[in-house]
Amino acid sequence: MFTVQQMKAAHAKVKTGADFPGYVKEIKQLGLIHYDFMVKDGSTVYHGAGGLQVSSDPVYPEKAISEAASPAAVKQIISEHQQGKSDFLTFCDLVAEAGVEKWVVDTEAMVCSYYDLLGNIMLAEPIPDGY
Numbered sequence: 689m690f691t692v693q694q695m696k697a698a699h700a701k702v703k704t705g706a707d708f709p710g711y712v713k714e715i716k717q718l719g720l721i722h723y724d725f726m727v728k729d730g731s732t733v734y735h736g737a738g739g740l741q742v743s744s745d746p747v748y749p750e751k752a753i754s755e756a757a758s759p760a761a762v763k764q765i766i767s768e769h770q771q772g773k774s775d776f777l778t779f780c781d782l783v784a785e786a787g788v789e790k791w792v793v794d795t796e797a798m799v800c801s802y803y804d805l806l807g808n809i810m811l812a813e814p815i816p817d818g819y
Contacts, residue, residue: 690718692744695734708774709816716795726790727780728753748777757787757804762811765801786810 698714701707723734730747734740735783763781768774774782783791783802788810791802801812 689740690715690720690734690736690742692734692742694718695720695723695732695742696744702776703772706770708770712793712795712798712815715747720795722792722794722796724790727751727788728785730780748780751781751784753784753789753805754787755805757808757810759810760800761786762788766811766813767778 692754695715695718698718699709700716702711719736719740721735721737723732725732729750734742734744736742762783765774765786767780769779787804788802789805789807791800793800793815798815799812800815802810804810
């Protein structure tokens, strides 16, 4: 079992995209199976074993998500974020402009998938396990 507070504490350690694999490793150890991050307001739904589901409140004012989904732009934005060229809020702004409605982090498959407003996967990135 995990709490929203534990998830937030783990996420607080993430300063750039380069920190993301360590974050995923930590939340996986807490029992998280996957989470859905909603780009429009920063709310998150965390899913664990046995149907456990906890949600966080929005973390920023609502932003518009572009209907013109651009997987190529998303790939570039992610690459730059992983290099430490953007902070988290800037990353969220940029992927919203590129048409990302949400991303889903799957700690079992170790994949982060980015979805457009129509529910299509724009990009699925493997997550280095850091083990």
